[in-house]
Amino acid sequence: MSGELKVVGKPVPLRDAKEKVGGSARYSADIRLDGMLHAKILGSPYPHAKIKKIDISQAEKIGGVVEILTYKNTAGLTYASVEHKPMCVLEQQVRYVGEPVAVVAAETEEIAEEALGAIKVDYEELPAVFDPVEGAKPNAPKLYPEGNLAGPVPGGPLIEKWGDIDKAFREADVVVEGMFKTPVQPVTPIEPRTCVASWDGKELSAWVSTQFPHRVKEDLAKVLGLRFSKIRVISHFVGGGFGGKKQEEYPLMAALLSVRTNRPVKLEYSREEETIVGRRRYSSVENIKLAAKKDGTITAINFETYYDVGAHGNFVGGSLGLLVSEFYMYKFEDAIFKVYDVNTNLPTAQPFRGVQFPAYLFGLEQLVDQIAEKLGMNPIEIRLKNTYKTGDKMKPYGATLSSFPVEECLAKGVKASGFRESWKGWGKPVRAENDKRRGIGMAYNMGWTGWMEQYATATVKIYPDATAELITGAQDLGTGSNTTLSQVAAEELGLPLDNVKLTTANTGLTTEDWGSCGSRTLYSAGKAIIGAARKAKEALINTACLRLNAAKEDVEFRDGVIYVKGKRILLSEVIKEPVSGAYKNPTPKMVAPLYNAVYVGGPLLHVAEVEVDMETGEITVLRYTAVQDVGKAINPLVVEGQMYGGAIQGLGYSLKEELLFEKDSGKPLNPDFLDYKIYNFQDAPNVQVIMIESNEPTGPFGAMGVGEHCINPVAGAVANAVYNAIGVRLYEIPMTPERVLKALGKI
């Protein structure tokens, strides 16, 4: 089949690249409207407090101040955020340092800034808690009247279990366990979140940096008391989402200010606000224990974790993972997963690329290696022995695993990384010279795609001049999906890519979509697009049959032309107006709530080779290999870009990134790029990416999403490489020089 493909599989440059390299791409902050006001946020200085009194009278007197929002004049305005807990636009109780307490709209940014200083707030400080394990205790300071546990089970953890865990551990030949800690990692896209809202007296237009335009539309409708049809959320260019830019407070603040002032309003986060008020990955404390038999069969897992979901976070991004995805990648016969989602007085956590799996694999993959070491198996052997394979029924729900070329994935990863040549065996570093120790390690993972595939729709129109329009609500969050989705449409229609116009990123014009997250965009929207294109073609053929008085089997639409028994007829002679097709994906068969009967997601193997300086504790990644089954690379350039990005972002998570807070005050210590270090050009090592194309039977042209899970194995692979180098395991990321030296007992 692949031999026939003309557009799919081709390394087509991004269709909007010219705008991006030329400076004409308009991101939300680039929108400038006549009479636009500028909004600024006043943040709480306390991690947990109740506002006793807020006095805005002096601020209101400053010339050029037009409107001020506080909890008082926004009372009762809540939105259903992605965290699933109704959240207030502004609240009387603040739960983290920096939480907005007032928003000023003024003629200029300077005036708005000045007004912030004139707002007087009296706070009643409340006791605060910053640690999820502490926060889960019954006597901990409470953020909410019902307590700090924010999972779906009131007052307790979410538990998923099967088999007989006690028996499994009793009868195990090998037991390994560890407590693993992972940090607060803010999303820190280079584009700070921005909204420009413009109310014209009848309708609201809001330019928002979001992955979830249709859901932001719903939030705006709720908060403003407007009908959906009165709101347009526009999001043509998003400067990097990574899971972080979903449903939040800033578009609601800007829109409220615009409606109340009858003026356009811009609210642009500063870098500090982006880091603190913008979303971040939960931190976690994971206790993981595995049981295995002498032959290397891993029989059981005992997983107990505390996710710090911050001030307003909920189980989305924490325990929800137990209900939906890849925790169960090895064939555990017996298992217990117990997860506490804990509110703390830290910034709000939300799913961020990979969600909880980068942390999970940091622990799990180190323990798998420990079993292998105890049994004298090599790291490849133990993973192959315990992984699910194509067609397996997976515990706990009995889902069937779709195409899963795990042997090919491991073989290619081993070959490309030179693992066999470098690996000298357990307890033996790749090389030891002076103060330098070199090590190699791997981590394995199972991907996942198709989350909420039923909430993907598309409309395809075919015009008489043999061009087409693809209309979809699927949002490009900076990954390049606008290009890949257009390729899918072009391929299915048999038209050149240039003949397909894409209409997207404007909820006033596009079809509904869940939002771009969880590697669902290409897989889900791609299927909807194929469905819509087929319907449009069918409408075209039916019209042609009628107008040309031909039998259906004699009519063909190929290369933009109608053929009747081989005779070529221009479309313009067949249709005078566009024909169209609309499609919504059906709900897949489920085996459990939120769990599809067919599990779709390919294998990944990451191999890291590192050098550790025993004197300084510094870890240098010398070589990094990422292998991933992508199903079919609709656009290899885009897929490679995602794989590079996942690996490099993951290396930052593993080695450098950690948002720190002052111990008692909860004040963020490093909320900017000077002190919060993401990977730069010089940090990025030699990364090699290898795609496997297993042609996923359920995917559009065999494709699966790739962007989410390509970050998952990184911390595990690096940690295993570090262990191979220095013979000591690290249980906390980022693996800073200080932590390495501590692990070595040198400090």
Next chain:
Amino acid sequence: MDNYESVINIVVNGIMHTIDVKNNWTLLKVLRDQLGLTGTKCGCDKGQCGACTVLLNGKPVLSCLTLAVAANEQEITTIEGLAVGGNLHPLQESFIEHHALQCGFCTPGMIMSAKALLDENPHPSEEEITHSLRGNLCRCGSYPKVVQAIQDTAKKMGARK
């Protein structure tokens, strides 16, 4: 203090502008808000991300750390000024071809830094590229492809001469 105003003359992308500015306004603010040249991005407004890089008399500067009054009587090139007569600059072409961008937000700053580098050093080594661009951050992790794009541009521009 911030009410003190000045009149500055700046040549931006070959066009002379005479503008009233406050003394504390940055060049970034003037380019974006006064001249509408929004191709230059604001990622941090404190000189830490490189997204606002422009050329001042051919040298790369962070426009968020450069006062507009300091640019008086000088020449500025922004991303909008790279294409000549509708033809993209070879670096822009190469970024497109090599997929050296994803979300694109850091791209204008990257390209301006890369241009400054190639103007001074037409055949940079990989180390010289990564050293020169270390102040341009990309959260999408497009670094390897940016390096390829710059190397390829250097090769092509060298061949053209």
